[in-house]
Each structure stands twice: as C-alpha cells, then as structure tokens.
Amino acid sequence: MKQDYLAALNEPQREGVINTDGPCMLIAGAGSGKTRVLTYRMAHLVQEKKVDPFRIMALTFTNKAAAEMRGRIEKVIGNEARNLMMGTFHSVFARILRTEADKLGYPGHFTIYDADDSKSLLKNLVKELGLDPETYKPNVVFNRICAAKNRLIGWEEYTGNPIYLADDSEHRRPEIGRIYRAYSLRCFQSGAMDFEDLLFNTNKLFNEHLDTLNKYQHRLQYVMVDEFQDTNFSQYLIIRKLSAVSQNVCVVGDDAQSIYGFRGADISNILNFEKDYPDLKIIKLEQNYRSTKTIVEAANSVIEKNTAQIQKNVWTDNNQGQQIELIKASTDNEEGRLVASSIFEEKMQKQLHYSEFVILYRTNSQSRAMEEALRRMNIKYRIVGGLSFYQRKEVKDLLAYLRFSLNPQDEASFRRIINYPKRGIGDATVDKITVAAYDHGIPIWTVLQKVSSFISGRAAAPAEDFAAKISNFKITIETKDAFEAASEIAKSSGILRDLYEDKTVEGLSRYENVQELLNAIKEFAETPEREDKTLSAFLQEAALLTGQDENKDNDPDKVTLMTIHMAKGLEFSHVYVVGMEEDLFPSQMMLSSRADLEEERRLFYVAITRAQQKLFLTYATSRYRYGRLKNCEPSRFLKDIDKSLIHVNTKFNVFEPEAPKEYAKSFVSSLRKSASPPVSSHKPSADFRPDNTDLLQEGMKVEHSKFGFGKVLLIENFGNDRKASIEFETIGMKTLLLSFAKLKIHTQ
DNA sequence: CCTGATGTCCTTTTT
DNA sequence: GGACATCAGG
Numbered sequence: 001m002k003q004d005y006l007a008a009l010n011e012p013q014r015e016g017v018i019n020t021d022g023p024c025m026l027i028a029g030a031g032s033g034k035t036r037v038l039t040y041r042m043a044h045l046v047q048e049k050k051v052d053p054f055r056i057m058a059l060t061f062t063n064k065a066a067a068e069m070r071g072r073i074e075k076v077i078g079n080e081a082r083n084l085m086m087g088t089f090h091s092v093f094a095r096i097l098r099t100e101a102d103k104l105g106y107p108g109h110f111t112i113y114d115a116d117d118s119k120s121l122l123k124n125l126v127k128e129l130g131l132d133p134e135t136y137k138p139n140v141v142f143n144r145i146c147a148a149k150n151r152l153i154g155w156e157e158y159t160g161n162p163i164y165l166a167d168d169s170e171h172r173r174p175e176i177g178r179i180y181r182a183y184s185l186r187c188f189q190s191g192a193m194d195f196e197d198l199l200f201n202t203n204k205l206f207n208e209h210l211d212t213l214n215k216y217q218h219r220l221q222y223v224m225v226d227e228f229q230d231t232n233f234s235q236y237l238i239i240r241k242l243s244a245v246s247q248n249v250c251v252v253g254d255d256a257q258s259i260y261g262f263r264g265a266d267i268s269n270i271l272n273f274e275k276d277y278p279d280l281k282i283i284k285l286e287q288n289y290r291s292t293k294t295i296v297e298a299a300n301s302v303i304e305k306n307t308a309q310i311q312k313n314v315w316t317d318n319n320q321g322q323q324i325e326l327i328k329a330s331t332d333n334e335e336g337r338l339v340a341s342s343i344f345e346e347k348m349q350k351q352l353h354y355s356e357f358v359i360l361y362r363t364n365s366q367s368r369a370m371e372e373a374l375r376r377m378n379i380k381y382r383i384v385g386g387l388s389f390y391q392r393k394e395v396k397d398l399l400a401y402l403r404f405s406l407n408p409q410d411e412a413s414f415r416r417i418i419n420y421p422k423r424g425i426g427d428a429t430v431d432k433i434t435v436a437a438y439d440h441g442i443p444i445w446t447v448l449q450k451v452s453s454f455i456s457g458r459a460a461a462p463a464e465d466f467a468a469k470i471s472n473f474k475i476t477i478e479t480k481d482a483f484e485a486a487s488e489i490a491k492s493s494g495i496l497r498d499l500y501e502d503k504t505v506e507g508l509s510r511y512e513n514v515q516e517l518l519n520a521i522k523e524f525a526e527t528p529e530r531e532d533k534t535l536s537a538f539l540q541e542a543a544l545l546t547g548q549d550e551n552k553d554n555d556p557d558k559v560t561l562m563t564i565h566m567a568k569g570l571e572f573s574h575v576y577v578v579g580m581e582e583d584l585f586p587s588q589m590m591l592s593s594r595a596d597l598e599e600e601r602r603l604f605y606v607a608i609t610r611a612q613q614k615l616f617l618t619y620a621t622s623r624y625r626y627g628r629l630k631n632c633e634p635s636r637f638l639k640d641i642d643k644s645l646i647h648v649n650t651k652f653n654v655f656e657p658e659a660p661k662e663y664a665k666s667f668v669s670s671l672r673k674s675a676s677p678p679v680s681s682h683k684p685s686a687d688f689r690p691d692n693t694d695l696l697q698e699g700m701k702v703e704h705s706k707f708g709f710g711k712v713l714l715i716e717n718f719g720n721d722r723k724a725s726i727e728f729e730t731i732g733m734k735t736l737l738l739s740f741a742k743l744k745i746h747t748q
Numbered sequence: 749c750c751t752g753a754t755g756t757c758c759t760t761t762t763t
Numbered sequence: 764g765g766a767c768a769t770c771a772g773g
Contacts, residue, residue: 061762061763062762062763063763088763089763090763091763114763115762115763139758195762195763196763198763199763259761260761260762260763261761262760262761262762263761263762263763362760362761363759363760363761364760364761365759365760365764368764385762419749422749422750424749424750425749426749426750427749428749429749458749459749544763545763563760563761563762564761565760565761565762566761566762584760587760587761588760589759589760590760590761603761749773750772750773751771751772751773752770752771752772752773753769753770753771753772754768754769754770754771755767755768755769755770756766756767756768756769757765757766757767757768758764758765758766758767759764759765
C-alpha cells in the first residue's frame with residue numbers, strides 16, 4: 001500500500017505526506033493535489049506510524065470537503081477512518097462544547113442560532129433598548145458583533161475599552177457595545193450560541209479550564225487544517241492551543257485562494273505562520289495537474305496583480321488547450337441563453353456529460369436568468385447552495401418547535417412558534433411574556449407555565465394551551481425516538497394541518513418540505529453507525545448544515561450552478577464564469593479598499609482555476625439591478641488576461657430591442673381598464689415596470705408561473721423575421737395580475 | 749388580534 | 764422579486 005501511494009506522488013507531495021512530525025505548512029497552488037496529500041498523510045499516520053485515528057484531528061471549512069475527505073481516506077484505510085476527528089471547525093467544536101457545556105454554564109443541548117435567528121433577536125433587542133432601528137440595523141450590528149467575536153473580544157472587553165466606543169461613535173453608532181452586551185446575555189439566558197460563539201466559547205473553554213485544554217492537547221497527537229488561508233483569528237488560536245503540546249500541526253492552504261475575508265478570515269495567518277513556529281517546515285506544491293496551460297497562464301496573469309502574497313510559481317505539464325472563450329451578451333437573459341446554447345453545443349460536439357459543466361456566478365441572484373434559459377432548452381441542472389432547505393420558513397418552524405421543547409429557554413424559537421399556527425397571541429402578549437421573564441430573571445418557560453399570573457385578557461387562554469402543548473412535547477421527546485417524537489409534534493402542533501389546508505402550489509411544496517424534514521430525521525435516527533441518535537443531536541447537526549449535501553440527486557448528469565465561493569475545492573471540465581461586469585464582479589461593495597479588491601481578484605483566480613479543459617467568460621452590457629435595467633461595463637479583471645489567450649465569440653449575438661417603457665405603461669393602463677372587474681383604484685407605482693425583452697411566439701398571452709401568478713407577454717414583429725416580446729412583470733401588484741389572468745379568458 | 753392590500757427597502761460571498 | 768412594515772377594515 002505504501003509503495004502505491006508514494007510512487008504516484010511528486011517530490012514535494014511525497015514530502016508533505018511523510019514529513020509528519022513538527023509544524024508544517026503546505027502552500028498548495030490550485031490543482032496541485034493537496035487533498036490527495038492530506039489524505040495520504042493521514043493514511044500514512046495511521047498505517048505506517050500506527051497512530052490511533054482517534055488522536056488525529058482534521059479541520060475543514062465545509063461539510064462537503066469533510067465528507068469527501070472522509071470518503072477518500074476510508075478507501076485507503078477502511079473503517080478506521082470513522083474514528084478520525086474530522087469535520088468543519090464549527091461542527092467539531094460544537095461537538096466538544098456539547099460535552100463540556102456545563103463548564104461554561106450552558107445546557108448540553110444548547111441551541112445553535114443561525115444568522116437569521118441572531119438578526120431577529122437583535123432587532124427585538126434594539127427595539128427593547130429604545131434605540132433607533134435605522135442606525136442600528138440588524139445587519140450592521142450583527143457584523144460588528146461577529147467581527148468582535150472573531151477577534152476574541154467579548155462584550156466585557158468591548159464595553160470596557162474606550163477604543164471601541166470611540167470607533168463606534170465615529171461611525172455614529174455609539175450604542176453597539178450596549179447591544180453587544182444585551183445580545184450576549186440574552187443568548188446565554190436562551191441557552192443558545194451563534195456560529196461565532198461556537199469558536200469564541202471554545203477559546204473561552206480552553207482559556208478558563210486548563211484541565212480540559214490539557215485533555216485535548218494530550219489526546220490529539222496530530223492536528224491538520226485544510227484551507228488554512230480561510231481561518232480567522234479565533235480559529236487560529238484554537239489550532240495553536242490544541243497543538244501546543246504535540247507541535248504536530250500541519251496546515252494546508254493557498255494564500256491566492258483566500259476569499260473569506262468578510263467572515264474574518266485573515267490572510268496574515270498564513271503570511272505570519274512562520275513567526276509563530278520558527279522551526280516551521282514549508283513545502284510548496286506548485287505543479288498543477290488539473291488545467292491546460294492556457295488556463296494556468298490566465299490564472300497566473302490575474303493573480304500577479306496582487307501585492308500581498310507568497311511567492312510561488314504554479315506551472316503545468318498539461319497541453320496548451322483551447323483558448324478562453326469570451327462571450328458578450330446584451331442582457332442578463334440573453335447571457336443565459338448564450339450560455340445554455342454554448343453548453344448544448346459543446347456537449348454535442350465533444351460528447352460530454354452535462355455533469356462536466358459548471359456555471360459560476362458572483363451572487364446567488366444571478367442564477368435565475370441561467371435557470372430560465374436552461375429550462376427552456378431542456379438542459380438538466382442542479383443548484384448548489386442558495387437558500388438552504390434548513391432556512392425555509394416551514395422547516396424552521398418545525399425545528400423551532402423541536403428546539404423549544406428541548407430547550408425552553410430559547411427565545412428565538414419561542415417567538416417563532418408562540419403564534420404559529422395562529423392561535424390569537426399577538427405581539428403585545430409576546431412582549432409581556434419576555435419582559436416578565438427578563439424582569440424576574442427566569443426562563444421563558446417558567447413564565448409560560450404560570451402564564452395566567454402574568455397575562456390577563458383574551459390571550460391568556462391560548463397562551464395556557466400553548467404551554468400545555470409544549471409540556472406534552474417535552475414528554476413526547478423523552479419517551480419516544482427522534483422520528484416518532486418529531487412526527488407527533490408536527491401533527492399536534494398544528495403545523496401539518498395548517499400547511500395541508502393551503503392548497504396553493506407553494507402550500508403543497510411547504511407541506512412536502514416538512515415531510516422531507518421528518519424523513520431526514522428518520523434517516524438520521526436509523527443510521528446504524530451513529531452514536532448519538534437523539535433529536536438534540538439531530539438539531540445540532542441540522543443547524544450547521546448548509547445548502548450542500550442535501551441534494552439526494554439520483555440523476556448525476558446535470559449542469560451545476562453555484563457561486564464561486566461554493567466552488568472552491570472543486571473542478572470541472574468546462575467552466576462558465578458569468579456576469580463578468582464591473583460593479584458585479586468585482587462587487588461594487590469591494591471597491592473601496594485595495595485589500596478588498598485583491599480579495600475579489602483572488603475570487604476570480606479561484607473561478608478560473610476550477611477549469612480543467614475550457615474556460616468561458618461572459619458578460620452582459622445591460623442587466624436588471626435595483627429593479628431597473630442598468631448599463632454595465634465589462635469587468636476590469638478581463639483586462640488582466642493576456643489577449644492571446646482569449647477568443648471573442650460573437651456568433652451568437654442576436655438583435656434584441658430594449659423594452660419601450662412608455663409604450664408598455666400605456667399598454668398596461670389600457671389592460672387595467674379592460675380587465676374585469678376594472679382595476680382602477682390602483683395608482684401606477686414606481687415599482688411597476690416593463691421587464692425583460694425576449695424572443696418568443698407571436699401574440700399576447702398570460703403565462704402562469706409556478707407561483708400561481710403570471711407574466712404578461714406582448715409579442716411584436718420587428719421585421720426580418722425578428723420578433724421581440726415585451727414581458728411585463730409585476731412587483732407588489734399581485735391583484736392586478738390576477739385581473740390579467742381574467743383578461744386572458746375574455747380575449748380567448 | 750387577524751387578514752389582506754399596498755408600500756418600502758434591500759441586494760455579496762457562508763459556517 | 765423577496766422580506767418586511769404599515770395601514771385599514773373586520
């Protein structure tokens with residue numbers, strides 16, 4: 001076995017595998033086989049050095065990366081791989097915190113708040129503190145608090161140090177410290193940790209309980225970190241502490257692919273690692289096995305514009321390959337069509353599978369135009385990321401019931417379900433209950449149990465019913481297994497009935513989603529290898545899951561769509577990077593500082609280096625943004641690539657007229673008059689606009705979308721066999737659209 | 749206190 | 764084009 005894997009490696013790769021002791025940093029260029037090195041390194045430790053897998057920790061940034069690595073190692077070392085301590089930072093330390101929670105005063109089944117939970121809690125807090133919701137928007141406050149936590153600044157230090165107050169005052173938001181304090185206390189009382197807390201509290205645990213730190217330090221002989229360039233300060237300190245005794249820390253990363261600065265990732269971790277570990281061994285993996293020469297050259301020419309980076313020379317032995325294809329479109333919709341037809345053409349010409357294509361974009365919202373075009377051409381696709389299953393309202397609602405029944409201190413969950421399904425309890429009552437809880441310093445649940453002594457009036461009865469329900473649920477959870485308990489709660493809470501009564505298309509899919517969640521719980525509880533099959537364990541895992549591995553897709557032959565961020569670590573034969581426009585990529589919000597712009601450039605570098613065979617870059621000259629058609633300039637990044645590497649494709653370009661807005665308006669007003677009943681009361685709003693132009697059939701029709709509403713199309717002839725249609729979309733005017741639907745019946 | 753209609757704001761990336 | 768706020772009427 002040893003011969004096998006070592007023989008297939010190049011010199012620096014081999015060194016990365018066998019050089020297991022002492023601090024080590026692998027600088028791994030894109031496509032240089034770093035996952036392979038990490039996998040073999042672990043296999044080497046277990047098989048050659050006879051290290052107990054239990055004493056190896058491997059940290060990644062995504063669940064997907066963790067799962068993939070586990071799978072690969074399993075192939076080499078078999079079942080033992082199961083004992084490796086491997087996963088994302090958040091999941092590994094959530095697990096540790098769960099067993100050590102009492103040391104920090106948290107319940108073992110503490111709730112994990114996602115960003116939405118945190119923000120809605122913050123919103124309520126700002127209101128309670130009587131602060132201006134405009135200056136203290138949840139987003140702003142939340143980001144500030146996260147940044148502090150990532151730098152390991154607790155609220156005590158934050159409120160105690162005048163530097164932070166001065167900084168906040170300068171930005172005219174001096175009360176952030178107060179909010180931070182209230183938020184932290186509230187989370188603690190709710191028995192809840194947000195994502196940042198998982199790391200912050202791990203640090204706290206290790207700082208305040210040296211015996212605990214000691215336990216892990218001695219247990220863990222080897223610590224490995226993948227995507228090290230994405231670690232923030234808080235994560236870095238955890239790594240350093242855990243490896244302080246063994247000194248066997250191996251970090252793998254590529255400074256050129258550091259793209260999570262917004263989450264606190266600090267590129268200086270990688271640039272300064274040497275200072276913290278003077279006898280650090282640095283190994284550079286510079287040979288790219290993934291891409292053609294063209295792609296590697298393009299990537300290098302882009303990244304060399306950056307100033308902050310480690311010197312390295314990424315090269316390849318592969319063929320020169322095809323030129324990069326630059327596709328120009330007139331609108332975002334046309335961009336979609338061009339990409340779709342290009343994919344179709346390439347697939348046919350080269351006999352490829354759809355699974356070999358990926359469409360990468362900067363923002364999730366760009367997927368819509370792509371999806372529509374792919375659907376229209378009957379090209380199968382899969383979206384990775386975006387709104388996660390676990391972020392859907394109906395899913396979160398049921399989860400909130402489960403969470404609250406398990407942890408009845410949890411305020412965020414309480415607020416979610418107290419009046420869902422509707423039971424006649426409004427904001428006034430909710431406020432009374434929470435205020436009572438915090439005034440008396442008791443958990444919400446205690447108030448609820450004696451709700452009649454706090455609440456009077458017509459909300460008292462339903463509140464008591466609610467309390468009774470929850471106490472039943474608590475018993476259910478204790479006496480039944482995870483799946484049965486969850487099913488019963490879904491039923492008795494009224495969620496299933498409420499959704500079942502909704503016969504709309506969305507209602508149906510919501511109902512299915514809840515069923516799907518129950519299935520997931522069932523599957524979770526029926527996995528034989530799983531140690532902890534409780535509902536509590538499921539909730540913890542679900543909280544850290546993102547829109548990734550949840551696609552149990554049995555048809556693998558699909559085009560993949562995702563953001564560039566999600567694509568890190570992956571590779572595809574044909575890659576389309578769409579929306580190469582100034583202000584979009586690089587993002588408008590990243591233009592203010594040089595560091596930000598460099599991060600965007602690294603993002604572009606990541607996008608390019610996903611490609612094995614052929615790279616396509618596309619942009620549109622106009623695009624809908626802020627609800628308006630806006631002209632776009634090609635991205636500055638395009639200029640960074642040597643012209644000789646690019647082939648400009650114009651063959652697809654088709655004539656497409658711009659939507660004649662005034663004409664559309666008068667058309668709409670005439671429709672409004674002729675609708676039955678006439679829609680006269682509504683004033684034309686600024687939001688009402690003629691939308692995309694499109695090449696479609698002749699005549700006017702109302703298209704019903706999957707949302708049960710529709711679009712109005714007017715098709716016009718522009719001569720030379722060129723027809724264009726105007727598509728009217730309405731925003732905030734669903735009533736009007738329903739009238740249009742009626743109109744269709746009249747005109748038939 | 750609920751519901752439905754309308755208005756307003758946002759809009760980068762993710763564990 | 765969605766989430767949320769707000770207002771009127773029930």
